[in-house]
Amino acid sequence: MSTRRTRSLVPYLLILPTFVFVAAFTIWPTINAIYTSFFRQRLNVARFREPTFIGVENYVKLFHDPRFLNVLRNTFIYVLGTVPASIIVAFLFAWLVNRKIKGVGWVRLGIFHPTILPMVSAATIWMFFFTPDYGLFNTTLSRLGYQGPQNWTGNPHLALLAVMIVAFWKNAGYYMIFYLAGLQGLPHDVFEAAVLDGATTWQQLRYITFPLLRRTTLFVTTIAFIGAFQTVDHIFVLTQGGPSGASTVLLYYLWQIRFEYQDVGKASAITVILIALLLIFTVSNFMLSERKEEA
């Protein structure tokens, strides 16, 4: 038994630095946001500059505001559209590059490199890529027979899809690395036995690979969901949330309400809603996977 049972102060002192920063920039601001969300405080209106207690009015107003409901809708489309797609493709990529292929290092680099780009750089490149008329995205699509609108980032029906494409393109390679690590850790003899028993590729995937990679999937799903909620850099570059709110998601709206409309109370309420969504998701994801483990 080498783990020391101790009454000394040493372990507490070792944890102290980490704890101080987590307390100051995670725990305290969470409490602070909940508290502030019950107040009216608008910095650009003189008579509302000092906080006044108004109960749950910020929340009531938000849920009656069609703009906010639209933001929630966009957020769900964005998250449910990008997360499963990039995870599935990430798995397929990992499965593909985990075999003996000539120049596999280059193939991995080709798929993984968007991860290393700053999202603002990636978005700037895609802005160029999306340019109407001569942008490579449009010229390629029209060569494939596409006749629809050209200006994707400026079209209310396509702007959200455009920012989703960029996120999908950037993240698939990142998640691939985790699956690649998972695949390389799988026991070879199980597959050899399966092949001898005449299992098809699909049966191997279905009954060996997927179950053994469940932990990887749980991990990737969690970071993908949290990532989808907290990345809006490409929206700043490509659409600024527009046209007329068509590509505004929760975190972008939060920024707008706080720094453009200067409404601290409402922004705090949105922060609380964002945190609640993140917690609901991570906890239910975790519980779902635990239950599967028992089954």
Add this chain to the structure above:
Amino acid sequence: METKATSRLQRWLWTLIAWGLAALWAVPVLWAFAASLRPADEPIKRGDVWFGSTLTVENYSRAWSLAPFGQYYLNTFAMVGMILGVQIITITLAAFAFAHYRFKGRKLLLYLILLQLMIPTTALLVPNFATIRSMGLYDTIFAIAIPYFGSAFGTFLMRQAFLEVPRDLVDAGIMDGCSWWQLLRYVYLPPSMPTLTAFALSSVSWHWNEFLWPLIVTKSDAARPLTAGLVRFTQLGEIGAQWSLLSAATLLVAGPLFLLFLIFQRRFIESFVHSGLK
């Protein structure tokens, strides 16, 4: 039973598919790179979208002269270095305490720290902005860095790595009269270096690429990092739709991290495989 010929054909087919997909994925960046080398007075038109008449680096020098990219580089370097330097110390110490000792409140403290994984710092930008303001740190590099000095992710990763250090080794160290510091330095850390490297690489790339928080807490070129500088650059009136110039600026911002990755590519992917990330 497969014959040799079909399995070779199959391998060729997979190689072809893999190369095709990788090429497809790389097109945006390759295109931007080609465009950045195009003479500025040859705008991109329908039909000739890949190369101009000659290759030139003038777009890079023009981008460099139009915005203080040198200053942005220094700011990003300082910010990324500061964060990583502090994180390595804080996460190693905390992870060691959680892995090595048993003490009252251990679980509670660990859970409180792990909250940071579920509530990302980015989501807390409104209250954290107020904190930065009241600390008088607004518009400094320090303001960008300080929320990340404690890392739940790093603490968790290092704790997992430390827990895998063989108990016999630790016991032997204790028998030899090692202090806690010596145990950490000579017993726990050496086998955990791949994990620490993986963490360092992901910390550097995460903070090099971060945009929203630096945008909020800085307003002058003296504190602004590359990412916020690039977005400002793209919005400068005189830039307009000069895609060659924009591509050059974009690649300037991404370049150093890209080179770092190319050099450490094998290391990077191996570290991921080694660390508890799988």
